[in-house]
Amino acid sequence: MGNRLATxxxxxxxQHGEDPVDWWPWSEEALHTAERSGRPILLSIGYSACHWCHVMAHESFAxxxxxxLINANFVAIKVDxxxxxxxxxxxxxxxxxxxRRAGGWPLTAFLDPLLRLPFFIGTYFPPNAAxxxxxxxxxLSKLATWYGEHRKDWSVEVRGLADFLQQHGVDPAEQGPLHRGPIDAAAAGLLAAVDWQHGGRQGAPKFPAHSxxxxxxxxxxxxxxxASTDPLDALPIDVLAQQSALNALLRGEQREGGAPExxxxxxxRIVDSGxxxxxxxxxxxxxxxxxxxLPHFEKMLYDNAQWLSNLAEAQQVVPSKLWRDAALGVVRWLQEEMSLPEGGFASALDADSEGGEGASYVWTQQEWRACLxxxxxxxxxxxxxxxxxxxxxxxxxxxxxxxEQGLSELAARLQLDExxxxxxxxxxKRGLRLQRGQRPAPQRDEKCLTAANGLLLRGLVQAARAFDRSDWLELAVELCDQVSRRVRDGSRLRALDYPQQRGGPGFLDDYAALLLGLIELLQARFQPLLLEWAIELAESLLRDFEHLExxxxxxxxHDQVETVHRGKPVFDDAAxxxxxxxxxxxxxxxxxxxxxxxxxxxxxxLRSAWSSLSQAPDGCCSMLQVLQAHLRPPPVLIARLANVSEHQRWHRALxxxxxxxxxxxxxxxxDSLLPTALESKRWLSGGRVYWCEGVRCxxxxxxPVALLSAMDRFAENASG
Known part of the structure; x- marks a missing residue:
């Protein structure tokens, strides 16, 4: 028959709609039911592609x-x-x-029904003690008994947790001059934790720290x-030195270096890995x-969006087929498996499919030989x-x-050119992909998430430019139009869009990620309407999200439903x-x-985040990039160009x-009807470029020769 979650x-x-648990979605009705009954809330938080969420569902909730036990003693609420x-x-x-340690998913919390604060909280719990x-x-039995006996005592003690949550991250703003101390401290902290054998940070499990x-x-x-050379065959001396250093690292001849190395x-290491x-x-x-x-096999859109950005930047630093092939794979996967009929890209592919976790991806020797x-x-x-x-x-x-060296040796052994x-x-590999496509596919989550698609917009544009793929830029332009149509609600954003239902109001990440995606697209293909939207998002950030005091x-x-802890996120997480x-x-x-x-x-x-930046800078790498740009703002060049000839004239300098x-x-x-600051930058026959720093030009x-000379002087001053 199903429960309240079935539809x-x-x-x-x-996915929990057929559980025998009497689940509620998070709603005022569910919360009021808990208040009236006096029963504590069992809150379970997870997401559709989470392997351990599925494990706990099969073992316990089914x-x-x-x-x-749950239905008799708790009001059960599920949250995506x-x-x-x-x-x-x-x-x-x-x-x-x-x-005193990080959580994860599934998150399992037992809440007081009035305060909505946990008296016990954990993640996965097995069916048998282990x-x-x-x-x-x-x-479940012990917590139900404990809560019935200690509810009044606990309600007094939990006020300390409430105070902590309300005050967390709301530190006084730094009043003095900002400096690069957190940048230097982060470099030292990160290097102490580097795994110079496998890459990433030491230990397990291993997450790619994108930021x-x-x-x-x-x-x-x-x-x-x-522009006249092949980027993979004719590299300048400084790039050859960087490539040589990278090769030495990969061969194990050098296992040290700084944050860049x-x-x-x-x-x-990760690109070659599982x-x-x-x-x-x-x-x-x-x-x-x-x-x-061996991974847990879920694939998330926000992860792959950031992979595109980092692969693009790696290509700009040390051009390599390694980055190019990985980026090609990401975009192919997006187009073949994640594109939504209504526009945008789906949020995730499940870790599990028919046959268990990873069954869609692994091979037996018999399958391998039959295919190849x-x-x-x-x-x-x-x-x-x-x-x-x-x-x-x-x-x-x-x-x-x-x-790369092993492939060269294999080619020689097979008497083939590389x-x-x-x-x-x-x-x-195309044959393997076709063969794999005949297996039961993992379930796709059809949500169009605003923040994840905003990160993807940025990553697609960066990859299009780094790998010289005009088709990827067209894909980004199309994505921008689709996201606008799906999640834009007047001057506000929705956090997500379903195929048949609108999602709730957007959060900080939705506005901010989309703003950065639009700015990246403006640099690749300037359009006044995109600039208008970017300004609209910026004004929303100031009006609706800034902590003015x-x-x-x-x-x-400001007008969203109040929760126990509102939060000002400074530390990087998966995004x-x-x-x-x-x-x-x-x-x-x-x-x-x-x-x-x-x-x-x-x-x-930055000033609001300074306490966190000072105490744990290696957890705030994205904020460190903001600090670097504040201490030394990158120049902005605004080129007014009329035709192909002018674009060619200025191409090398730009x-x-x-x-x-x-x-x-x-x-x-x-272009007309531009903001005053841009409208005042007039075109001159032959093209004209304006150099701005901060709010001055x-x-x-x-x-172009004069511009190149100015950039050379800027580079000399920066290195000095």
Missing amino acids: AASLYLR DPAVAE REERPDLDRNYQLAHQALN HGLPAFSDL ELAWGLGRLPRWQRD HALFSMA LQDHIGGGFFRYCADADWN GGDAGWMAEIYGLDRDANAGNEHWHLRRRLG SQLRKRMEQL VGGFWFSA PAGNALAARGLQQLGSLLAEPRYIRAAERS QQAEQQRFDVYRLPAA LPRFDN
């Missing part, structure tokens, strides 16, 4: 005996963390406060590209082991099937075991911190428009500016 818009809630990230943030923080965890049924990688890559000089080394889907493209969420061998025939042997060398099974029960999960070998590999941005808007995204977007837009309100708001966000990490905008000469340039 929910959320896939995660529907068990009639466990359901009877992607629908209500504000609630998830609240209770993850409570878990950290009460258990690994220091109680059996879930025993836990950490982005910060490290941003500290390396970009390759000074000559850590970023390159870790990315190269975290990447080497057949279907894209990256899984994380690996359970220390050497990135006479090529099975040497392909097994490349992807590890010539070694012991790594996915249990005579199943192999692919990871690339031969690096290009012929690569071409044959791609043909065989202290600075910084709340996660939820960059919302305050960092907002501040960086306001910095960039403020510099483009010479708008001091935006730049001052970004500085206030390209060099981009390689020096300037923000470069190419405005058509005839330097004299204009009418000659």
